Amino acid sequence: MSEYVLGVDLGTSAVKVSAMDRSGEIVAQQSFDYPLIQSRPEYSEQNPEDWISGTTVAIVRLILDDHIKPAEISGISFSGQMHGLVLLDENNQVLRPAILWNDTRTTKQRKEIEAKLGNKFIDITKNRPLEGFTLPKMLWVKENEPNIWSKAKTFLLPKDYVRYRMTGQLAMDYSDATGTVLLDVKNGQWSQEICNAFDIPISMCPPLMQSVDSAGHISDSYAIFSGLDTHTEVFGGAADNAAGAVGAGILSPNMVLSSIGTSGVVLKYEEDPNVDYHGVLQFEDHAIPASYYSMGVTLAAGYSLNWFKRTFAQEQSFDEMVASAGDSPVGANGLLYTPYIVGERAPYADADIRGSFTGVDGTHKKHDFVRAVMEGIIFSFRDIMDIYDQNHKEFDTVVAIGGGAKSPLWLQIQADIFNKKVVSLTNEQGPGMGAAMIAAVGLGWFKDFQECAEKFVHFGKSYVPNPENAEKYAQLHQIYSQVYEQTKSISQQLLAYRRAND
Numbered sequence: 001m002s003e004y005v006l007g008v009d010l011g012t013s014a015v016k017v018s019a020m021d022r023s024g025e026i027v028a029q030q031s032f033d034y035p036l037i038q039s040r041p042e043y044s045e046q047n048p049e050d051w052i053s054g055t056t057v058a059i060v061r062l063i064l065d066d067h068i069k070p071a072e073i074s075g076i077s078f079s080g081q082m083h084g085l086v087l088l089d090e091n092n093q094v095l096r097p098a099i100l101w102n103d104t105r106t107t108k109q110r111k112e113i114e115a116k117l118g119n120k121f122i123d124i125t126k127n128r129p130l131e132g133f134t135l136p137k138m139l140w141v142k143e144n145e146p147n148i149w150s151k152a153k154t155f156l157l158p159k160d161y162v163r164y165r166m167t168g169q170l171a172m173d174y175s176d177a178t179g180t181v182l183l184d185v186k187n188g189q190w191s192q193e194i195c196n197a198f199d200i201p202i203s204m205c206p207p208l209m210q211s212v213d214s215a216g217h218i219s220d221s222y223a224i225f226s227g228l229d230t231h232t233e234v235f236g237g238a239a240d241n242a243a244g245a246v247g248a249g250i251l252s253p254n255m256v257l258s259s260i261g262t263s264g265v266v267l268k269y270e271e272d273p274n275v276d277y278h279g280v281l282q283f284e285d286h287a288i289p290a291s292y293y294s295m296g297v298t299l300a301a302g303y304s305l306n307w308f309k310r311t312f313a314q315e316q317s318f319d320e321m322v323a324s325a326g327d328s329p330v331g332a333n334g335l336l337y338t339p340y341i342v343g344e345r346a347p348y349a350d351a352d353i354r355g356s357f358t359g360v361d362g363t364h365k366k367h368d369f370v371r372a373v374m375e376g377i378i379f380s381f382r383d384i385m386d387i388y389d390q391n392h393k394e395f396d397t398v399v400a401i402g403g404g405a406k407s408p409l410w411l412q413i414q415a416d417i418f419n420k421k422v423v424s425l426t427n428e429q430g431p432g433m434g435a436a437m438i439a440a441v442g443l444g445w446f447k448d449f450q451e452c453a454e455k456f457v458h459f460g461k462s463y464v465p466n467p468e469n470a471e472k473y474a475q476l477h478q479i480y481s482q483v484y485e486q487t488k489s490i491s492q493q494l495l496a497y498r499r500a501n502d
């Protein structure tokens with residue numbers, strides 16, 4: 001009899017479920033898209049029921065269309081979009097749409113947290129209380145929707161809610177819990193001090209677990225709903241970036257991950273819990289017990305390209321549009337794009353900054369704009385890499401994952417802008433692969449992630465920097481780096497105008 005694990009990658013644009021066998025082969029994959037609800041400029045929400053329907057449809061298709069037998073699915077685990085607030089009442093019913101990681105309505109709450117706890121907050125959580133994180137979202141609901149807050153008994157993150165619906169158990173794994181900024185990272189427990197400071201009952205925080213811990217089995221009710229079998233064991237899972245790092249084989253400090261999903265991430269494995277980036281980079285518990293990672297996040301990476309396509313290139317397919325960037329030279333004929341279209345998180349934690357095209361010329365063509373968007377996203381990643389350079393962190397290989405890693409041109413642009421070797425995976429399902437690996441390790445198929453990675457992770461093509469292009473990009477990055485400061489005040493004035501006229 002064959003044996004499979006399912007990796008559920010609960011992304012922002014879609015859920016992707018991969019079935020993998022013991023040899024690390026992906027035997028089948030299904031995905032299901034769901035919408036973002038953006039009712040106002042700074043708002044970004046999703047309906048948790050859409051995650052449940054999407055995940056279940058993908059699983060049903062694996063069973064019916066790909067003929068994966070439920071009896072052969074030994075384990076399931078998760079990779080989840082981080083930080084999103086799901087509030088449940090005393091009967092574990094969802095109280096309002098989830099407020100997502102890229103929702104930036106919480107600047108007031110961020111400032112209140114900073115004013116009250118200052119550097120103490122970073123000491124406890126290893127992070128700043130940025131708009132996207134969960135605690136400021138809780139405070140926003142408390143202040144703006146007191147009727148909902150008064151009914152809230154538990155909070156969860158997105159994939160924890162899906163796990164709850166599959167098993168009936170409420171829980172959160174450490175890698176996602178760091179992203180709530182309510183965790184005392186050194187002591188591995190919810191911070192009573194932060195809860196007290198903001199009058200949050202600590203009973204709202206769910207039980208904590210390791211990513212590889214068992215959360216029980218598929219419940220009777222979910223088995224009927226999905227067609228899965230109740231013998232299938234469900235494991236904690238991880239934040240998407242932790243799972244992505246596992247799935248990309250980032251298991252030692254000399255490798256860095258570059259992920260172009262809806263957001264963009266530059267991530268480094270960290271062994272030392274005392275490393276201090278002063279909150280400029282995020283610092284999170286890893287899916288691997290007793291290890292950590294740091295990362296910088298570009299809020300609108302793939303999202304920038306999606307926005308551009310939706311707004312200016314609807315008639316082209318995604319592949320055609322991306323390929324057209326090859327008709328524009330390095331530097332997009334002197335056109336620069338900054339991807340701050342929903343504000344930014346790293347290196348500038350600024351919810352008010354907005355994006356720009358600079359240097360627009362009457363001779364520019366649409367393909368120059370496409371290339372400028374793709375380059376601007378990677379310049380933003382380069383800003384994050386520069387923080388590692390400033391902290392004397394050495395690494396020689398960048399592993400690229402996410403939807404953006406499907407484009408060979410974009411992979412070469414990464415190699416040229418980073419001036420480092422960039423390696424792709426033979427299968428770009430980094431987070432989904434990581435989720436499946438968590439289930440495989442949880443089931444005891446492998447003694448640890450290292451052993452599992454030897455079977456599951458396969459590196460594909462390497463992209464080496466072209467020295468001439470790297471030199472041009474180094475020059476352009478100097479110019480790009482000035483745009484933030486020079487557009488900051490203009491962005492603030494335009495935002496004030498928008499708010500006044502909303």
Ligand SMILES: Nc1ncnc2c1ncn2[C@@H]1O[C@H](COP(=O)(O)OP(=O)(O)O)[C@@H](O)[C@H]1O
Binds near residue numbers: 301303305322404405
């Ligand atoms: N063929 C392609 N070439 C380059 N980028 C792509 C391609 N298809 C999709 N993308 C980019 O990948 C992003 C989605 O990546 P994915 O890792 O699936 O995101 P998420 O996990 O956030 O849902 C999109 O925002 C899009 O910009």
Ligand SMILES: O=C(CO)[C@@H](O)[C@H](O)COP(=O)(O)O
Binds near residue numbers: 083102132262297
């Ligand atoms: O906010 C973060 C990390 O801190 C994002 O990385 C989210 O976790 C969403 O990821 P994608 O949907 O872009 O993969």
